[in-house]
Amino acid sequence: MSRADQLDAYLDGRLPAEDAAAFERALDGDAALRGEVELQRRLDASLRRDFLPPGAQRAAEILRAAGVVTPTQPARRLRFSIVRPFAIAAVIVLVCVGGWQAYRRAYQKWRTTPDGFVRVEYFYNERVARGFDPNQTCDNDQDFASAIWRTTDQGLVLRPLEGVEAYGFVSCACMGRYSLVLLADVLGEPVMVFITKTKLSREQQPPERSGLRIFRRDVGPATLHELTPHDKPYLLDLFYDPQKPREWYKISGW
Amino acid sequence: MTDAATQPAASSGAVSPGGGLTQAEFASRFTESFRLLWVIAAGVTGDRALAEDVVQESAVIALGKLDSFEPGSNFAAWMGQMVRFVALNSARKEQRRRGVALDGMDSEPAASASPPAPASAELAAGRLAADQPHFGDELAQALESVPETARACLLLRTLEGLEYTEIAVLLGIPEGTAMSHVHRTRQRLRQRLAPLSGPAGGSV
Numbered sequence: 001m002s003r004a005d006q007l008d009a010y011l012d013g014r015l016p017a018e019d020a021a022a023f024e025r026a027l028d029g030d031a032a033l034r035g036e037v038e039l040q041r042r043l044d045a046s047l048r049r050d051f052l053p054p055g056a057q058r059a060a061e062i063l064r065a066a067g068v069v070t071p072t073q074p075a076r077r078l079r080f081s082i083v084r085p086f087a088i089a090a091v092i093v094l095v096c097v098g099g100w101q102a103y104r105r106a107y108q109k110w111r112t113t114p115d116g117f118v119r120v121e122y123f124y125n126e127r128v129a130r131g132f133d134p135n136q137t138c139d140n141d142q143d144f145a146s147a148i149w150r151t152t153d154q155g156l157v158l159r160p161l162e163g164v165e166a167y168g169f170v171s172c173a174c175m176g177r178y179s180l181v182l183l184a185d186v187l188g189e190p191v192m193v194f195i196t197k198t199k200l201s202r203e204q205q206p207p208e209r210s211g212l213r214i215f216r217r218d219v220g221p222a223t224l225h226e227l228t229p230h231d232k233p234y235l236l237d238l239f240y241d242p243q244k245p246r247e248w249y250k251i252s253g254w
Numbered sequence: 255m256t257d258a259a260t261q262p263a264a265s266s267g268a269v270s271p272g273g274g275l276t277q278a279e280f281a282s283r284f285t286e287s288f289r290l291l292w293v294i295a296a297g298v299t300g301d302r303a304l305a306e307d308v309v310q311e312s313a314v315i316a317l318g319k320l321d322s323f324e325p326g327s328n329f330a331a332w333m334g335q336m337v338r339f340v341a342l343n344s345a346r347k348e349q350r351r352r353g354v355a356l357d358g359m360d361s362e363p364a365a366s367a368s369p370p371a372p373a374s375a376e377l378a379a380g381r382l383a384a385d386q387p388h389f390g391d392e393l394a395q396a397l398e399s400v401p402e403t404a405r406a407c408l409l410l411r412t413l414e415g416l417e418y419t420e421i422a423v424l425l426g427i428p429e430g431t432a433m434s435h436v437h438r439t440r441q442r443l444r445q446r447l448a449p450l451s452g453p454a455g456g457s458v
């Protein structure tokens with residue numbers, strides 16, 4: 001074995017123990033050989049420094065560039081674990097806000113018409129659910145006529161009829177910006193009459209599924225709409241003009 | 255020696271029932287073997303940046319040949335030879351681009367010529383500085399004069415500590431050739447760089 005082969009074998013750790021010991025003895029007395037060993041060690045160190053392989057992250061990048069889905073890297077998991085709570089919170093906020101907006105839109109659509117008036121079936125059902133109680137009751141025909149006169153400039157009173165009981169008035173923005181609404185019981189069913197100034201009145205039909213019908217009658221400057229679960233109006237024809245002077249209607253009202 | 259070079263392919267993941275590899279299996283084994291593959295590419299090309307391109311190109315080629323992988327065979331060797339051939343092509347293209355004649359695989363290197371010009375003041379004086387642990391450009395230039403496969407053998411031995419039999423499997427060459435490449439390359443580098451290493455650095 002040449003000296004160079006011996007040196008490589010020694011550096012590779014392939015020399016038998018006896019030969020390695022002999023080589024080390026030779027090293028002690030041979031400065032040139034020691035320099036050669038040292039030179040090779042420095043060369044190896046230089047090679048390791050100059051050709052330091054890239055980390056596994058580069059392998060993942062190469063795979064991704066080649067279109068291969070790679071397992072998540074630890075650093076990526078760490079970053080994700082930091083980001084995840086914020087991401088979840090953001091998603092929850094977005095879902096809540098989005099849900100609320102969607103609910104509001106659906107509620108508004110269900111509650112109001114496209115031009116912003118309260119749907120008659122919604123108003124009817126809501127009042128029924130709240131006991132169908134009026135905000136104003138009338139002690140006599142003058143009270144009654146006066147309330148309608150203040151809304152429409154048309155005094156009206158209601159003829160009595162068996163099976164009909166008038167409870168009183170509420171107001172709403174269903175058939176116009178402002179309507180006075182008579183609440184009444186007709187043959188055991190709640191019925192409403194919307195009383196609106198004709199020039200401000202608009203039309204609205206309840207959907208068929210609501211089971212309600214609406215009927216109209218104009219009296220002077222007033223328009224009456226009867227919203228009823230019955231298949232015909234009972235109240236519209238009961239209204240009549242008492243033919244009183246204007247002063248008769250000017251009493252303190254509610 | 256790393257597991258990637260010695261373990262049979264089946265040890266690092268299930269093989270598809272019909273042979274070949276799935277993309278997931280490929281990704282797993284590629285990641286395990288990446289260091290070795292990069293060293294082969296860096297050895298053959300002698301260029302760090304080019305080595306990454308070579309490994310990437312080899313991965314793309316291998317992905318198109320997953321069916322040809324034999325279950326139970328050595329993934330690192332399968333990929334290693336692909337990397338070696340891609341690297342040889344790249345190295346030759348790069349040499350042509352630079353207008354430098356490339357040494358053949360079995361030819362003697364052009365290194366027998368005189369040492370390259372030193373890059374620093376210390377090197378200009380013919381010595382490494384006492385506190386300069388590395389050879390830098392001088393080593394890079396000396397390596398350029400070494401045949402590609404010999405350079406790859408040297409790096410696999412030095413950087414990865416592979417046994418010669420393992421180097422032989424990875425590069426598809428006889429074990430004796432691998433050993434010879436390493437010894438001759440070491441000796442050549444010592445001869446080239448001894449003048450820079452001070453009075454004690456003779457050449458055996």
